[in-house]
Amino acid sequence: MIDKIKNTIRVELESSLTELYNQAINVVVEEPKSNNLGDISIPVFSIVKTVKKPLNEVVDEVIKALGKTSVKHLFAEINKIGGFINLTLNRLTFSKDVIRDKQVIGLNKLDFGNGKTIVIDYSSPNIAKPFSVGHLRSTIIGHAIGNILEKLGYKVVRINHLGDFGTQFGKIIYAYLNFGDKAKVDENPIEELVKLYVEFHELVKKHPEIDDKAREIFKDLELGHKEYYKLWEHFREVSLAEYMKVYEMLNVHFDSYNGEAFYNDKMQAVVDELTVKGLLVKDEGAMIVELGEEMPPALIQKSDGSTLYITRDLAALFYRKNTYNFDEVLYVVGNEQKLHFEQLKAVVKKMGYDYYQDIHHINFGLVLQDGKKMSTRKGSIVKLDDVLVEAVNLSLDYINEKNPTLANKEEIAQKIGVSAIIFNDLKNHRINDIEFNLQDMVNFIGQTGPYLQYTSVRITSLLEENEFNCEKIDYQLFTNDHSFDLIKTIAQYEEILVKAKEEYSPSVLAKYLLNLATYFNSFYAKEKIMVEDEIERNTKLCLISIIRNILDEGMNLLGMQVIKKM
RNA sequence: GCGCUCAUAGCUCAAUUGGAUAGAGCGUUUGACUACGGAUCAAAAGGUUUCGGGUUCGACUCCUGAUGAGCGCGCCA
Numbered sequence: 001m002i003d004k005i006k007n008t009i010r011v012e013l014e015s016s017l018t019e020l021y022n023q024a025i026n027v028v029v030e031e032p033k034s035n036n037l038g039d040i041s042i043p044v045f046s047i048v049k050t051v052k053k054p055l056n057e058v059v060d061e062v063i064k065a066l067g068k069t070s071v072k073h074l075f076a077e078i079n080k081i082g083g084f085i086n087l088t089l090n091r092l093t094f095s096k097d098v099i100r101d102k103q104v105i106g107l108n109k110l111d112f113g114n115g116k117t118i119v120i121d122y123s124s125p126n127i128a129k130p131f132s133v134g135h136l137r138s139t140i141i142g143h144a145i146g147n148i149l150e151k152l153g154y155k156v157v158r159i160n161h162l163g164d165f166g167t168q169f170g171k172i173i174y175a176y177l178n179f180g181d182k183a184k185v186d187e188n189p190i191e192e193l194v195k196l197y198v199e200f201h202e203l204v205k206k207h208p209e210i211d212d213k214a215r216e217i218f219k220d221l222e223l224g225h226k227e228y229y230k231l232w233e234h235f236r237e238v239s240l241a242e243y244m245k246v247y248e249m250l251n252v253h254f255d256s257y258n259g260e261a262f263y264n265d266k267m268q269a270v271v272d273e274l275t276v277k278g279l280l281v282k283d284e285g286a287m288i289v290e291l292g293e294e295m296p297p298a299l300i301q302k303s304d305g306s307t308l309y310i311t312r313d314l315a316a317l318f319y320r321k322n323t324y325n326f327d328e329v330l331y332v333v334g335n336e337q338k339l340h341f342e343q344l345k346a347v348v349k350k351m352g353y354d355y356y357q358d359i360h361h362i363n364f365g366l367v368l369q370d371g372k373k374m375s376t377r378k379g380s381i382v383k384l385d386d387v388l389v390e391a392v393n394l395s396l397d398y399i400n401e402k403n404p405t406l407a408n409k410e411e412i413a414q415k416i417g418v419s420a421i422i423f424n425d426l427k428n429h430r431i432n433d434i435e436f437n438l439q440d441m442v443n444f445i446g447q448t449g450p451y452l453q454y455t456s457v458r459i460t461s462l463l464e465e466n467e468f469n470c471e472k473i474d475y476q477l478f479t480n481d482h483s484f485d486l487i488k489t490i491a492q493y494e495e496i497l498v499k500a501k502e503e504y505s506p507s508v509l510a511k512y513l514l515n516l517a518t519y520f521n522s523f524y525a526k527e528k529i530m531v532e533d534e535i536e537r538n539t540k541l542c543l544i545s546i547i548r549n550i551l552d553e554g555m556n557l558l559g560m561q562v563i564k565k566m
Numbered sequence: 567g568c569g570c571u572c573a574u575a576g577c578u579c580a581a582u583u584g585g586a587u588a589g590a591g592c593g594u595u596u597g598a599c600u601a602c603g604g605a606u607c608a609a610a611a612g613g614u615u616u617c618g619g620g621u622u623c624g625a626c627u628c629c630u631g632a633u634g635a636g637c638g639c640g641c642c643a
Contacts, residue, residue, distance in 0.1 A: 032586075041585090043624095081586080083624095163643065286640060295569090301641085309643050339639070395605095432572085434578095443592075445605060518590085521607065524602085529601085
């Protein structure tokens with residue numbers, strides 16, 4: 001709402017000042033750092049520079065122009081301090097507008113997306129490998145972005161592009177056939193398969209020739225070798241069953257589980273098209289697409305004829321464009337694959353499809369351990385189960401300490417623990433690397449998931465026992481500082497969602513929710529809600545109900561669980 | 567070697583994308599429930615924004631050099 005006002009001021013000022021000075025004027029409208037300076041401010045330095053007139057004169061002329069804008073009635077004061085013009089909102093009118101506007105929050109999708117389709121590729125774990133904390137990031141970030149997009153009115157297609165193909169299967173099958181133990185693998189599939197994978201890499205150091213064997217096996221698998229195919233199918237099945245447990249716990253779902261293998265029969269078409277368009281070049285036995293000086297070439301086909309990662313990604317992209325006719329496609333994949341997606345876009349551009357511009361790599365920082373990337377090959381992977389179990393146990397400890405008589409303790413501990421992990425991941429911008437630190441992940445005090453849940457619970461317990469009616473309220477009560485902070489924050493909600501979309505970063509929403517909760521808790525410490533006076537009580541209940549609606553919806557969008565007691 | 571990303575309080579992160587006195591949480595110290603949930607609130611201490619140089623009314627933000635860290639760089643995904 002404030003953004004709307006700012007925008008109106010900017011547009012109207014620009015047009016009237018451009019007319020006044022007879023040259024193009026750019027106006028900057030922003031919010032001052034500290035609240036006591038006002039609600040909206042306009043620095044005029046750049047205008048002074050373009051029109052080359054004394055600062056004071058320009059300030060007065062801008063103020064005069066402000067008086068003619070369509071939003072002038074919203075302001076109680078206009079002050080000039082140096083080169084800044086500070087506007088103070090009329091708190092009474094603004095509060096009325098906000099409260100009336102926000103009572104229906106959570107019921108409506110916004111029309112920002114206008115029904116456009118966005119395909120989002122996230123989670124995408126590698127079959128026969130444990131679900132790592134790295135994949136957890138992709139899952140959490142992708143899920144939250146998907147939710148936010150849906151709320152904004154986009155049609156979202158969620159795809160789990162399983163890593164169920166590639167030379168790794170040659171390695172695993174080789175290891176399984178040569179030194180695997182069938183009974184052990186059946187009993188504890190993922191763990192045993194990883195052991196085999198790690199053992200294989202140990203063995204390669206002494207016997208480099210088995211790498212070629214593995215590649216051969218994969219090549220045969222690609223061509224439909226029966227025994228290998230059966231093994232592959234089995235590995236895929238047991239792995240997916242494990243992942244589904246995680247998805248259930250996180251409450252994450254997908255529209256499609258088509259992984260890399262799904263595109264096995266769609267790759268020749270890609271190779272053919274590249275050939276027809278004259279983009280494919282033979283180099284050291286392999287087929288590549290040259291991408292100029294800035295980028296290394298894209299390797300499309302190995303010298304033995306089998307395909308590579310980027311070939312499958314191209315096939316997948318074309319399939320998705322044909323099937324869903326997306327307006328944008330998002331890949332929620334770690335930072336280390338940046339070059340890969342730049343190459344992907346470059347190849348698509350060279351093929352003459354201008355939707356290369358709609359491909360976005362939503363990169364995120366690595367999960368580091370002792371400052372280094374984790375690697376399955378070295379066996380240094382942290383299992384997700386351990387993390388979640390730890391978080392749930394800890395929240396159960398908290399409940400036993402703080403609220404031992406609570407019903408359904410285990411269920412609530414589950415919701416708190418899992419949500420804490422989710423929030424911890426989303427609260428910072430996704431581009432930051434994170435050092436894996438269990439203690440940080442399960443911290444329940446301060447800027448955390450439980451803080452948001454606790455705030456919501458506090459409000460819920462007040463609302464459940466009391467009736468209220470947002471028609472009978474006294475807007476004058478919103479004009480003190482600690483109430484108006486809340487009104488202004490409430491007013492920002494939709495703008496925050498739009499910003500989260502523009503940056504593809506759920507952290508924008510996460511930080512906003514913390515901010516809202518903090519203002520509420522501060523308000524709560526200063527004001528008694530259940531007062532005698534009916535109008536005042538009603539007014540406060542109405543305000544906090546709107547706050548809770550936003551908190552709850554915001555938490556759900558992030559993928560967190562809302563609870564009523566804790 | 568080349569490319570990309572990053573460097574802000576002891577720690578984890580913000581800073582309206584070039585604006586005013588660089589803000590939060592954790593940790594440390596102190597204070598607050600006979601009013602509704604203390605997983606909370608209030609306050610204090612803590613900074614040459616890694617280091618030079620430049621651009622301009624104004625730089626944490628842009629350019630340039632250095633240092634340090636991470637990631638990537640043809641037959642893995």
